[in-house]
Amino acid sequence: MNARPVLSHMLPVLGTGIALAAVPLFVRESGYVLRIATFLLMLATYAVGFNLLFGHTRQLFLCIGVLAGTGAYGSVLLVRNAGLNPVAAIAVAVAIATGLGAFLSYVGVRRGFGVLFVGIVTLAVSLIFQNLVLGLRKYTNGETGIVTQGLGVGLAENPVQAYYILLAVLVAALAVYQEIMGSRHGLALHALSDDEVSAELSGIDVARYKVGVAALAAGFISLVGALFADWNGFISPSLFSVGHVDIPVLIVLLLGGMRTLLGPVVGAIVFTIVDAIVRPFGQLTVLAYGVLLVALFLVFREGTVTLLQRGWEMVQSSTQRGQVGRGVAADEDGDPLSQRTNSRAKSPY
Amino acid sequence: MSIVIDGLVLGLQLALLSVGMVFVYGLGGILNLAHGEVAVAGGLIAALLLQGGRPPVVACSAGVIASGALAWFIDRTLLRPAYSRHGEERLILALILTLGTSFALDGFFTYRYPNVALTLRLPTTSVDLFGITVRTASLAVGGLALTTFGVLLGFLKSTMLGKAIRCIIQNEAGALLCGVDVDRVRTFTLFLSGLLAGLAAIAQGFFSYLGPDMGAEFTILALIVAVVGGVRSLTGTFLASLLLGLVNTTMSYWVGTYLTWIALLAVTVTTLLVRPQGLLAYWP
Numbered sequence: 001m002n003a004r005p006v007l008s009h010m011l012p013v014l015g016t017g018i019a020l021a022a023v024p025l026f027v028r029e030s031g032y033v034l035r036i037a038t039f040l041l042m043l044a045t046y047a048v049g050f051n052l053l054f055g056h057t058r059q060l061f062l063c064i065g066v067l068a069g070t071g072a073y074g075s076v077l078l079v080r081n082a083g084l085n086p087v088a089a090i091a092v093a094v095a096i097a098t099g100l101g102a103f104l105s106y107v108g109v110r111r112g113f114g115v116l117f118v119g120i121v122t123l124a125v126s127l128i129f130q131n132l133v134l135g136l137r138k139y140t141n142g143e144t145g146i147v148t149q150g151l152g153v154g155l156a157e158n159p160v161q162a163y164y165i166l167l168a169v170l171v172a173a174l175a176v177y178q179e180i181m182g183s184r185h186g187l188a189l190h191a192l193s194d195d196e197v198s199a200e201l202s203g204i205d206v207a208r209y210k211v212g213v214a215a216l217a218a219g220f221i222s223l224v225g226a227l228f229a230d231w232n233g234f235i236s237p238s239l240f241s242v243g244h245v246d247i248p249v250l251i252v253l254l255l256g257g258m259r260t261l262l263g264p265v266v267g268a269i270v271f272t273i274v275d276a277i278v279r280p281f282g283q284l285t286v287l288a289y290g291v292l293l294v295a296l297f298l299v300f301r302e303g304t305v306t307l308l309q310r311g312w313e314m315v316q317s318s319t320q321r322g323q324v325g326r327g328v329a330a331d332e333d334g335d336p337l338s339q340r341t342n343s344r345a346k347s348p349y
Numbered sequence: 350m351s352i353v354i355d356g357l358v359l360g361l362q363l364a365l366l367s368v369g370m371v372f373v374y375g376l377g378g379i380l381n382l383a384h385g386e387v388a389v390a391g392g393l394i395a396a397l398l399l400q401g402g403r404p405p406v407v408a409c410s411a412g413v414i415a416s417g418a419l420a421w422f423i424d425r426t427l428l429r430p431a432y433s434r435h436g437e438e439r440l441i442l443a444l445i446l447t448l449g450t451s452f453a454l455d456g457f458f459t460y461r462y463p464n465v466a467l468t469l470r471l472p473t474t475s476v477d478l479f480g481i482t483v484r485t486a487s488l489a490v491g492g493l494a495l496t497t498f499g500v501l502l503g504f505l506k507s508t509m510l511g512k513a514i515r516c517i518i519q520n521e522a523g524a525l526l527c528g529v530d531v532d533r534v535r536t537f538t539l540f541l542s543g544l545l546a547g548l549a550a551i552a553q554g555f556f557s558y559l560g561p562d563m564g565a566e567f568t569i570l571a572l573i574v575a576v577v578g579g580v581r582s583l584t585g586t587f588l589a590s591l592l593l594g595l596v597n598t599t600m601s602y603w604v605g606t607y608l609t610w611i612a613l614l615a616v617t618v619t620t621l622l623v624r625p626q627g628l629l630a631y632w633p
Contacts, residue, residue, distance in 0.1 A: 060441075111622060116380060116440055120576060121621055124614045127569065131614075135607030247452065250445070283463075287456025293449030297442065298430060 009182045010175060016265055017171040024160050034159050038231065040272045041166040045224045046245065047252040047264030048173040049217035054250075055258035056189045057210045058196075059105060060115045062246050063122040066129040067218045068225030069240030070097040075226040076235060077139060079151045086153045090226040094219055101218020102211050109207045126242050133237040145236030152230025162231045169227065170265075173220045178261055189213070193259075247289055248275075254296040257303020266304050351482055352602055353595065358487040360594025361494035362556070364587050366549035366567060367574035368501070369420075369542025371586050374575065375518040376538050379431060379443040383423060384546055385567030386454035391416030391547030392559040393458060396467035405469060409554075412467075413547035420543025423450060424536045432532070451564060458561035465561060467554035486555040497548060502583065514538060573617045 020041070027033040046064055053059045061067075074093025078084045084092065104125065108118045133140045140146065148156075155162035180186050192199035192206050200206045229235045238244060248271065256267025278288040302310075370384045381387075395412030399405060427450060431443040469486075477483075505511035513534050517524040525531050549567070553559040578589030593613060600609040 060444075107622065113621075114440075115437060116444065117621055119444065120572065121618055123569075123572075124618050128611050128614045128618075131607045131610040135605075135611070243452070247448075281460075283456055283460035285456070287453050287460060290449045290451065290453025290456055293452065294427065294446055295449075297445045297449065298427075 009178055012261055013171060013174045013178050016174065016262060017167065020167055020170070020265075021164070024163050031159060034163060036272060036276065038159070038163045038166055040268045041163070041170045042224045042228055043248060043252055043271065044264045044268035045166070045170045045173050046221055046249045047256065047267060048170070048177055049221040050249050050253055051258060051260075051264055052177065052213045052217045055253065056193050057213050058115055058193060059108065059210060059214060060119040061101075061104070061122045061214070061217075062119055062242060063104070063126045063129070064221055064249050065240040065242055065245035066122075066126050067097045067101055067221040068228065068245060069129060069133070069235075069237070070100060071222030071225030072229035072235050072240065073133065073140065073146075074222075076146055076148050076151050076229050080146070081139065086151065086230070090153075090223070093226050094222045097222030097225070098215050098219040101221075102215035105211045105214030106207075109210050123242065126246070130237050130241060140237070143236060143238070145234055145239075147234050148229050149233050152226075155227060155231040156233040162227075166224070166227060166231075169220070169223060174261060174265075176216070176220075181261070185209070243286065243289075247293070251289060251292050251296065253303075254293070254300070255303060257305035257307070260303065260305040260309075263303050263305045270304065351484075352598055354483055354487055356595035356598035357591055358491045358494075358594070359556075359598055360591035361491055362549055362552040363570060363574050363594050364590035365494050365497060365545050365552060367571040367578070367590060368498075368583065368586055369545040370571040371575045371578065372514070372538050373542050376514065377428075377432065377443075377535050378436070378439050379428060380440070380447070380572075381420075381423075381539075381542070382444065382447040382568055382572075383451040383454060383564075384447075384542065384571055385569070386451045386458070386564035387416050387420050387423070387543050388546035388550040388553075388567050389458060389559065389561060389564040390419050390454065391543075392467045392550030392554060393462055393465055393561060395551060395554070396465050396559070397462075399467070400465070409469075409551045412551060413544055416547025416550065417540045417543035420546070421536060421540040423447075424539035428539075432535070451568060455562070455564050458564070462561050467550070467559040468557070469551070469554040490552040490555050493548065493552060497545070498583075498587070501545075505583070510534065510537065573613055576617050577620050 023037050024034060027037065046068065049067075050061070050064055053061045071090070071093045074096050075086070075089040078089035078092055079086055082089075104122060107113075108121065111117075113121065134142050136142075155165065180189070188199070188204045188209055191202065192204055192209060196206050225240070232239070252267035252271045253264060254267070255270050256263030256265065274288070274292065275285065278285050366384075366388065370381055373379055373381050373384075391412040391414075393412075394415040395408045398408035398411055403411075427446050428443060431439050431446060434442060505515060513524065513529045514537075516527065516529055517531055517534055521531060524534075546567075550559050553563070574586060574589050574593055577593065578586035593616070596616070597609055597613065600612055
């Protein structure tokens with residue numbers, strides 16, 4: 001393993017970055033396509049965070065929208081009402097959201113919540129956030145929303161620059177993900193997603209890993225949220241609702257493949273294409289999301305990336321055995337459910 | 350005083366809604382996030398039949414049965430793969446599948462029937478009862494709910510099928526060993542939960558109106574009640590419903606809707622934090 005060059009495991013990250021960096025060159029004339037592409041980057045970054053949370057540490061956070069919304073509302077309100085400069089405001093908002101993510105995770109870990117309870121608590125948090133934003137009309141304008149023009153770093157005025165900044169965030173998220181997965185921490189995460197009790201027994205601090213991962217994910221998600229607020233020029237609570245953020249992110253991750261490096265990116269691309277097709281039909285998007293979710297979870301739970309990988313491995317298997325360690329983006333077993341079949345006796349609840 | 354009565358009746362309606370969800374969860378380890386949509390489906394069918402000139406009783410009965418049938422259909426088709434798994438796997442699979450179903454149904458309803466709403470008007474709006482003015486709608490819903498619960502309790506206590514249901518809630522494997530056809534009983538329970546959800550939708554029609562977009566709200570209300578009330582007993586759910594109904598009505602009256610929602614959700618989260626095991630955590 002050590003014979004590999006130090007940076008070779010970053011090649012897929014770099015490749016993705018370079019490929020996506022070329023997009024604005026092709027669509028320069030069309031602002032609409034660039035907008036969709038920028039949104040795709042955000043979706044992919046959310047999904048990287050959600051992948052860490054749900055894929056690797058089995059924390060079903062149904063409050064991605066809240067974390068992003070905290071970044072967005074936090075940064076906007078700090079500039080508008082507290083007079084902070086935009087960059088500092090974004091930093092503070094991200095710090096707050098990171099704390100929130102870590103806190104939610106900590107509570108879940110401390111109380112020994114299973115997937116279901118974490119899901120319910122975070123869903124409740126999402127609804128509380130919605131009602132809070134709606135209720136605090138004085139600061140947030142309720143459903144009317146806030147026009148963020150002139151309150152941010154000016155992403156709305158420079159779409160191409162915005163694209164590259166968000167691409168940088170995505171690449172950073174992917175790089176951090178890849179670096180973690182290649183290190184001993186990655187091994188620990190694999191162990192604890194397999195069986196938490198066994199991981200704990202072999203000396204892995206499960207609580208610390210879960211909380212740390214939640215904080216990291218929340219940081220990236222809220223940073224994207226804050227940049228979204230600036231880029232979109234307008235924020236309202238419904239933009240950060242479960243239906244608008246969490247469900248698409250869940251679909252993206254399932255489409256692309258859980259516990260893979262590129263799953264979020266591939267998923268976001270496929271999702272964006274599907275979304276562009278159904279968008280003209282208005283309410284039908286919701287229907288499409290639902291059908292997609294069901295269909296994906298029933299027949300396509302492994303995701304595109306795992307599927308491609310398996311095909312590739314089959315091609316290669318005649319020449320060499322499956323590689324382990326750095327450079328292999330995905331778990332050999334991409335199916336989050338099948339690998340738990342042997343640990344039925346365990347009950348973390 | 351009439352606020353208290355309204356609150357209690359709202360609680361009864363909540364109970365109708367959430368008992369089904371609690372049953373299904375207790376029985377199959379499945380949290381049915383499409384529960385609210387099942388209710389809305391029944392309500393919409395009743396509304397469509399009413400528009401078509403059918404008598405209200407026929408329309409409502411048809412709606413309730415349609416809700417049951419939809420729940421039965423979901424059980425027979427979508428939840429099959431979930432039942433073949435156990436414990437946490439089953440839970441996650443069912444959670445995502447029903448979440449997807451609820452979105453699909455919600456999208457379909459709001460797209461296809463955006464302007465259909467169920468409203469049931471009674472001939473008189475309010476009557477005087479022991480010096481308190483009570484809306485006839487409240488009386489109707491209260492009567493409907495109490496009768497339903499009476500029948501339900503009798504069914505669970507004295508029929509073989511009812512005993513089988515309680516048996517599975519206690520211990521799925523044990524029930525199987527005793528010769529209970531777990532699969533069929535589970536399907537029946539989903540059908541039952543659908544019927545109850547349909548009734549809750551009709552009750553909503555009595556109060557104000559039932560629109561195609563109310564499924565998510567219903568699901569969340571049922572979820573809140575389920576969490577606060579716990580899963581083991583009908584009484585827990587029942588009491589939680591009444592309590593939350595009261596809190597909801599009085600708080601909406603005094604402090605407004607947003608704060609009420611926040612309070613309800615805060616109660617939920619607090620319950621989970623303080624007594625998670627005693628409330629919803631029953632593990633098959």
